[in-house]
Amino acid sequence: MKAVGRAVVRVALAIWDFLVGDTPEVLVITLAIVGIAFAVRAHDSAAVIVLPICAAAALIGVVRFGRMRIDAKRSESEQH
Amino acid sequence: MMFATSSPATTSLVGLLIAVFAASMVEMVEALTIVVAVGSTRGWRNALRGAAAALLVLGVLVGAGGVALVKYAPIDTLRVVAGTLLLLLGLSWLRKAVLRSAGLIALHDEDAIFSRTVKSLSDDQQVSKTQDAQGFVVAFKGVFVEGMEVVLIVIGLGASQHRIGWAAVAAGAAAVLVAGVGALVVRQLSEVPENLLKTVVGVMLTSFGTFWIGEGAGVRWPGSDATLVVLVAGFAVLTMLLISWTRRTSRPAPEITKTTDPVAS
Numbered sequence: 001m002k003a004v005g006r007a008v009v010r011v012a013l014a015i016w017d018f019l020v021g022d023t024p025e026v027l028v029i030t031l032a033i034v035g036i037a038f039a040v041r042a043h044d045s046a047a048v049i050v051l052p053i054c055a056a057a058a059l060i061g062v063v064r065f066g067r068m069r070i071d072a073k074r075s076e077s078e079q080h
Numbered sequence: 081m082m083f084a085t086s087s088p089a090t091t092s093l094v095g096l097l098i099a100v101f102a103a104s105m106v107e108m109v110e111a112l113t114i115v116v117a118v119g120s121t122r123g124w125r126n127a128l129r130g131a132a133a134a135l136l137v138l139g140v141l142v143g144a145g146g147v148a149l150v151k152y153a154p155i156d157t158l159r160v161v162a163g164t165l166l167l168l169l170g171l172s173w174l175r176k177a178v179l180r181s182a183g184l185i186a187l188h189d190e191d192a193i194f195s196r197t198v199k200s201l202s203d204d205q206q207v208s209k210t211q212d213a214q215g216f217v218v219a220f221k222g223v224f225v226e227g228m229e230v231v232l233i234v235i236g237l238g239a240s241q242h243r244i245g246w247a248a249v250a251a252g253a254a255a256v257l258v259a260g261v262g263a264l265v266v267r268q269l270s271e272v273p274e275n276l277l278k279t280v281v282g283v284m285l286t287s288f289g290t291f292w293i294g295e296g297a298g299v300r301w302p303g304s305d306a307t308l309v310v311l312v313a314g315f316a317v318l319t320m321l322l323i324s325w326t327r328r329t330s331r332p333a334p335e336i337t338k339t340t341d342p343v344a345s
Contacts, residue, residue, distance in 0.1 A: 030168045037297035047299040055290040062175045063322050070184050
């Protein structure tokens, strides 16, 4: 049973690593979009515009965040 | 029911097949590189056994997880969960694809992975029983780790449309194609335009994710599944703009080389 438990934990950790890894901001942004979807679901005409715009903004945000992280790491290594 | 196509449009089915096939192809190329490296150093028996065992476990995960979800989870809940999963994966894939296209992070290099795996396995010429098992473990791990992402995509895309069967067939077809072609031109695996494929899959996953989150939450998209075409086009254009903008405004590091990390996909 212990072996099964360990295997389950390993699989769960692997899935977490795939989905989140070192970019927790992507998870937070995605969950925010789910929240927005539920908030605007009663207004179809608004929702069909708001949701894609939110997803597009999320994409721009995660790319910018990724770039900022790389730039920060780079300038840190240049300082050393 | 696993192959049901009751949806009014085939747009989402075509999208599902393309997305799963392309995602599976990308991941299987990476897995095959590791299996071939193991096979050529530790022998094909262990390499193929490890790969087969991993594929079996992945198949069980799709069968058990996916089918149970389709049968027992309420469809709207399933769509929100699957949509969240797809959007999460899509944004992650696109983020990496854009940063790779701009030269900010390393491209994946199958040749380097092959060389590194071969070197690590052939350091010791004496092959004991433990080392023999090592070949099995490395091949298993390579296929399992790369295949896990495909499993999540198959379950996410398949379950949200009640088309697990179609998704599994598309993933299996890509695996068979890669294994067949790979066996013939194994050293040309690095020629596969991996980042382009990842960009295409990322666009599709992000589009499907947005669509299914909306559907699951109760939003009625105009034109139903046809909205997917608009979403895919929109995200594709945005991704191209982001790549262009990132390339123009960033300075690629001179030391950036292709990554040799087999799981840094």
